[in-house]
Amino acid sequence: MTTAPKVPARSKRGWAGTGSGLPGWVFLPAVLGGVFIVLPLVAMLVRVQWSQFWELITSESSIAALWLSLKTSTASTILVVLLGTPMALVLARATFPGLRFARSLVLLPLVLPPVVGGIALIYTFGRQGLLGGTLDFLGLRIAFSTTAVIIAQTFVALPFLVLSLEGSLRTAGRRYEAVAATLGARPTTVLRRVTIPLVLPGLISGAVLAFARALGEFGATLTFAGSLQGTTRTLPLEIYLQRETDPDAAVALSLVLVVVAVLIVLATRRRATEGSL
Amino acid sequence: MNRPRLSRFRGVAAALTALCVVTVVVSCSSGSSSTASSTTTAAASSSAASSSAAANSSVAPSSSKATSSSPASSSSTASAAPAAAGTLTVFAAASLKATFTEIGTIFQTENPGSTVTFNFAGSSDLVTQLTAGAPADVFASADTSNMTKATTANLVSGTPVNFASNILTIVTPPGNPAGVTGFADLANPDVSVVVCAPQVPCGAAAATVETNTGVEITPVSEENSVTDVLGKITSGQADAGLVYVTDAKNAGDKVTEVTFPEAAAVVNVYPIASLSAATQPELATEFVDLVTGPEGQQVLAAAGFKPAP
Numbered sequence: 001m002t003t004a005p006k007v008p009a010r011s012k013r014g015w016a017g018t019g020s021g022l023p024g025w026v027f028l029p030a031v032l033g034g035v036f037i038v039l040p041l042v043a044m045l046v047r048v049q050w051s052q053f054w055e056l057i058t059s060e061s062s063i064a065a066l067w068l069s070l071k072t073s074t075a076s077t078i079l080v081v082l083l084g085t086p087m088a089l090v091l092a093r094a095t096f097p098g099l100r101f102a103r104s105l106v107l108l109p110l111v112l113p114p115v116v117g118g119i120a121l122i123y124t125f126g127r128q129g130l131l132g133g134t135l136d137f138l139g140l141r142i143a144f145s146t147t148a149v150i151i152a153q154t155f156v157a158l159p160f161l162v163l164s165l166e167g168s169l170r171t172a173g174r175r176y177e178a179v180a181a182t183l184g185a186r187p188t189t190v191l192r193r194v195t196i197p198l199v200l201p202g203l204i205s206g207a208v209l210a211f212a213r214a215l216g217e218f219g220a221t222l223t224f225a226g227s228l229q230g231t232t233r234t235l236p237l238e239i240y241l242q243r244e245t246d247p248d249a250a251v252a253l254s255l256v257l258v259v260v261a262v263l264i265v266l267a268t269r270r271r272a273t274e275g276s277l
Numbered sequence: 278m279n280r281p282r283l284s285r286f287r288g289v290a291a292a293l294t295a296l297c298v299v300t301v302v303v304s305c306s307s308g309s310s311s312t313a314s315s316t317t318t319a320a321a322s323s324s325a326a327s328s329s330a331a332a333n334s335s336v337a338p339s340s341s342k343a344t345s346s347s348p349a350s351s352s353s354t355a356s357a358a359p360a361a362a363g364t365l366t367v368f369a370a371a372s373l374k375a376t377f378t379e380i381g382t383i384f385q386t387e388n389p390g391s392t393v394t395f396n397f398a399g400s401s402d403l404v405t406q407l408t409a410g411a412p413a414d415v416f417a418s419a420d421t422s423n424m425t426k427a428t429t430a431n432l433v434s435g436t437p438v439n440f441a442s443n444i445l446t447i448v449t450p451p452g453n454p455a456g457v458t459g460f461a462d463l464a465n466p467d468v469s470v471v472v473c474a475p476q477v478p479c480g481a482a483a484a485t486v487e488t489n490t491g492v493e494i495t496p497v498s499e500e501n502s503v504t505d506v507l508g509k510i511t512s513g514q515a516d517a518g519l520v521y522v523t524d525a526k527n528a529g530d531k532v533t534e535v536t537f538p539e540a541a542a543v544v545n546v547y548p549i550a551s552l553s554a555a556t557q558p559e560l561a562t563e564f565v566d567l568v569t570g571p572e573g574q575q576v577l578a579a580a581g582f583k584p585a586p
Contacts (some may be wrong), residue, residue: 119512122512122514123512126512126513126514127513127514128512128513128514143469143497143514143515144469144497144498144514144515222501222505223508225498226471226497226498226499226500226509226514227474227498227499227500227501227505228496228497228498228499229499232498233499240501241474241476241501242476243401244399244401244474244476244477244501245401245476247405
């Protein structure tokens with residue numbers, strides 16, 4: 001009360017209660033938005049048949065789907081790190097004509113509907129696709145194989161790591177790298193000893209996000225890889241199929257995915273204080 | 278102390294007003310766009326990808342309980358306003374898209390002032406939507422089990438009428454590169470076969486044919502819908518797929534059809550019924566009569582449907 005006249009400009013605009021400096025009306029849509037995200041999760045929790053929950057998520061097809069999902073997501077995350085890290089380094093550090101255009105292209109899978117991604121993959125890696133003949137010649141059959149699932153997941157998850165890591169690289173700046181170089185370190189040594197350790201939180205958070213995206217991949221997998229238990233039917237596809245006959249099982253499996261997603265988000269948030277995402 | 282509180286209150290009021298406006302605009306536009314899209318996409322080409330995407334989009338507005346109420350109610354009030362003759366809402370199985378769109382045009386010509394809007398999706402999806410309270414006047418299912426689900430849930434008024442039937446057929450990429458000549462060839466391990474999953478009607482039918490013939494297929498994929506099976510064939514990913522005769526006909530020269538005599542024993546029956554929650558019960562009855570009458574039957578036969586047994 002006594003301080004109010006001293007700083008009139010601030011108390012007029014600020015939200016004294018929280019000290020956030022935000023105008024009060026911002027909180028209303030913010031809370032509405034929060035409710036909008038949480039309410040569907042609550043609705044799902046309400047629908048879960050807890051008495052049969054364990055039985056539903058441990059059925060043979062569910063276990064097969066969960067196991068396949070974890071395997072393929074891990075494989076695609078490794079691919080994403082191997083391909084995405086150099087991509088992020090080039091995008092953040094190199095200068096060449098068309099860099100902006102290249103960055104937009106890299107982000108394409110992020111904004112593309114997954115079904116479209118799946119169709120594009122069919123015409124690339126499919127039997128009659130662009131690389132189909134070459135792959136056939138090499139004796140590789142990708143159609144309807146677990147490899148197809150991994151390709152689809154890598155395709156959609158790659159931009160998440162590139163975006164996250166590129167942001168970290170830009171935030172970290174080049175000063176330490178420059179110093180290391182002036183001290184006589186060769187580019188590979190600088191990359192290994194300075195750059196990568198510096199952006200490790202961003203790399204980890206990007207990898208975790210990519211893993212989460214791969215785990216939830218549905219559209220591209222369904223279009224490109226098909227759906228067969230133990231081979232290509234990942235957890236989201238299993239949920240989609242179970243929904244046809246056994247909605248209770250679909251809800252139970254959905255909850256498993258939600259729990260995994262929440263764990264991933266928590267893990268990333270804790271680690272990624274320096275990351276861009 | 279007084280002034281900031283007042284301004285804060287005004288800010289909240291302004292935000293509320295803005296939110297209300299946004300909500301109204303969104304619900305109106307989504308209501309009208311969903312009806313518009315269902316009529317336009319129905320007329321559009323029926324390539325596997327576009328039709329499956331359209332099916333998904335038509336599912337989206339009403340599939341979740343939370344969002345279904347606002348667009349649905351806005352569309353029904355909007356439709357009630359302009360014409361006393363009314364708008365008839367028909368929920369029909371995805372495989373009926375082409376034929377029912379045509380029948381809908383005939384219906385509108387015969388009943389001037391009336392409008393027919395369609396929601397095409399998988400039959401089980403439609404039952405889920407109806408159970409969740411989606412407003413509709415007529416329901417046409419691609420199998421009897423989903424119609425039974427609707428009758429058990431007291432959604433149907435009167436008794437459902439069987440109006441068509443469909444049998445399975447083999448489709449291959451154009452020119453039949455794997456040289457499939459009959460159902461028994463599908464057991465050949467060198468032929469990659471795509472079928473529907475046993476959980477969905479087309480997959481159940483395929484499983485019955487397997488049991489009847491003793492031919493055991495090891496599919497490379499068990500898809501969720503006929504359109505997904507068709508997509509794998511038209512894109513040349515697999516050598517052969519089991520779909521309905523009408524799907525094969527609809528796909529035209531994008532596939533080669535290989536008919537097999539054993540299919541005739543497994544008939545998928547399509548029932549239609551007007552719904553107890555119908556806002557246009559008379560129009561609903563007329564539509565059902567049109568589908569089961571000679572004009573509707575002619576359209577269905579032209580698309581490859583067999584008459585109801």
